[in-house]
Amino acid sequence: MMRVIRFGIIGCGLMGREFASAAARWMHLTDMKARPEIVAVCDTNAALMDWYSDHLPSVAQKTADYRELLANPEIAAIYCAVPHVLHADMYPEIIASGKALLGEKPFGMDRAQNATIMAALKEGPGQLVRCSSEMPFYPGAQRVIDFIKSGALGDILEVECAFLHSSDINPDKVINWKRMVDVNGAYGCMGDLGMHVCHVPLRMGWRPKTVNANLVKRVTTRPDGKGGRVPCETWDNATITGMVGEGPDAFPLVLKTWRIAPGESNTWSIRVLGMRGSAEFSTKNPRQWRFMRYEPGGAQAWQVEDLGYQSLFPAITGGIFEFGFADAIQQMWAAFVDELVGGDANGFHCATPDEAAAHHAILTAALISGVEGRVTEVEYPQ
Missing domain, CATH: 3.30.360.10 (Dihydrodipicolinate Reductase; domain 2)
Structure with a gap:
């Protein structure tokens, strides 16, 4: 039986929806060892989160506080797609939580913020962390x-x-x-x-x-x-x-x-x-x-x-x-x-x-x- 990896999404805009679409049609791929299941979403805009719960029956948690996702033991991995200025605050906390992370580029608004994220990785538990780049x-x-x-x-x-x-x-x-x-x-x-x-x-x-x-x-x-x-x-x-x-x-x-x-x-x-x-x-x-x-x-x-x-x-x-582009997104997630x-x-x-x-x-x-x-x-x- 295919293993299920439960995901939370922080930042429910365009790229979050692309991930949701890729996850929803995971049957498109063959010979996969596991599949993602989106169980929680986080955004300060409630209307954006409603789109996920309307389309994905698996979504059981909606919150404006990303720390509630990090405290959820059901979630194994996070996709974080927020404006650049928030990376240095959120990524280290996600890393410290022990959950796997696929974070949107550029991994910090500038080099100093990226250094903060890299320091968190060095001190973290060593889980899988990757940066989004689908092309x-x-x-x-x-x-x-x-x-x-x-x-x-x-x-x-x-x-x-x-x-x-x-x-x-x-x-x-x-x-x-x-x-x-x-x-x-x-x-x-x-x-x-x-x-x-x-x-x-x-x-x-x-x-x-x-x-x-x-x-x-x-x-x-x-x-x-x-x-x-x-x-x-x-x-x-x-x-x-x-x-x-x-x-x-x-x-x-x-x-x-x-x-x-x-x-x-x-x-x-x-x-x-x-x-x-x-x-x-x-x-x-x-x-x-x-x-x-x-x-x-x-x-x-x-x-x-x-x-x-x-x-x-x-x-x-x-x-x-x-x-096409939606396929590239799904291949990156695969x-x-x-x-x-x-x-x-x-x-x-x-x-x-x-x-x-x-x-x-x-x-x-x-x-x-x-x-x-x-x-x-x-x-x-x-």
């Missing part, structure tokens, strides 16, 4: 990752990873917490999107020693939803160029986190270029990945392969059909649940706290670089 679970992204691991790139020329939004190009979009420095943090777009673009490079061991960041702020005020306008304080776009490695083997790593990318709905992409092979994938074309294998003096020809639904964790969907019961996440686990801490080091250096206009050394945690 690398697309089949095409997994193919690029496997291509890299195989050594097919040869000497690397350049790596680029990007996450592009377009909704903030509308200057009349009502401000939300992601546009407020005191809630989102001074990183701006980098804090919101940085884990997405750093996840794969860090997993591959590509840690830039220095970065040069170009930060863009185009929309300086936004409607407050009450008839007035208020300052829009955060950076809209960031293009970070780092150098990985030393001497003649060093290569540029380009990380783009843009909230104003004309025409882009929600595009994540990765491109790796090497002397012997290259590969790329974009969620704009979710069925396909492109790759090239090159022999000295030979033809340089890109190949395009249709992948369909070839997921890390097998599912009932036929291989000829499309894979990886987390598999680790919870002793599995290896089929070879690709969710982002780790150490990776989240390393990405804070990169973003901190990028913020200094962009503000001060200079190349900045990245100081990784010891």
Whole structure:
């Protein structure tokens, strides 16, 4: 009989609903050792919690106090999806409770807050803790990752990873917490999107020693939803160029986190270029990945392969059909649940706290670089 892992959700907004949807259709996956069951939810907005109890008969507890979830012995694991400014308060308490945690990125509003979380982990009971980052679970992204691991790139020329939004190009979009420095943090777009673009490079061991960041702020005020306008304080776009490695083997790593990318709905992409092979994938074309294998003096020809639904964790969907964002969310959760019961996440686990801490080091250096206009050394945690 499949093991049941009882979850509580802290923060019942968009991503919490995505987890609830993934859990409700767990039968979509095959050969799983365990399944999540959402039994408790927490939010200061009661209307948001009502959606869960209306749709999930398993929800037995609704509360505005997250500590009540931590005191509930029925709950084995927590998904925490709250604004960045709350991470440093909530994550350490969740860790101290002994419950497993999948926390939303960026694991702290800034590097100091992330250090508080990392200290709690060091002192904690040692349960599974991971950071949310779903985009690398697309089949095409997994193919690029496997291509890299195989050594097919040869000497690397350049790596680029990007996450592009377009909704903030509308200057009349009502401000939300992601546009407020005191809630989102001074990183701006980098804090919101940085884990997405750093996840794969860090997993591959590509840690830039220095970065040069170009930060863009185009929309300086936004409607407050009450008839007035208020300052829009955060950076809209960031293009970070780092150098990985030393001497003649060093290569540029380009990380783009843009909230104003004309025409882009929600595009994540990765491109790796090497002397012997290259590969790329974009969620704009979710069925396909492109790759090239090159022999000295030979033809340089890109190949395009249709992948369909070839997921890390097998599912009932036929291989000829499309894979989408909701599937990536479920695959990420499958990886987390598999680790919870002793599995290896089929070879690709969710982002780790150490990776989240390393990405804070990169973003901190990028913020200094962009503000001060200079190349900045990245100081990784010891």
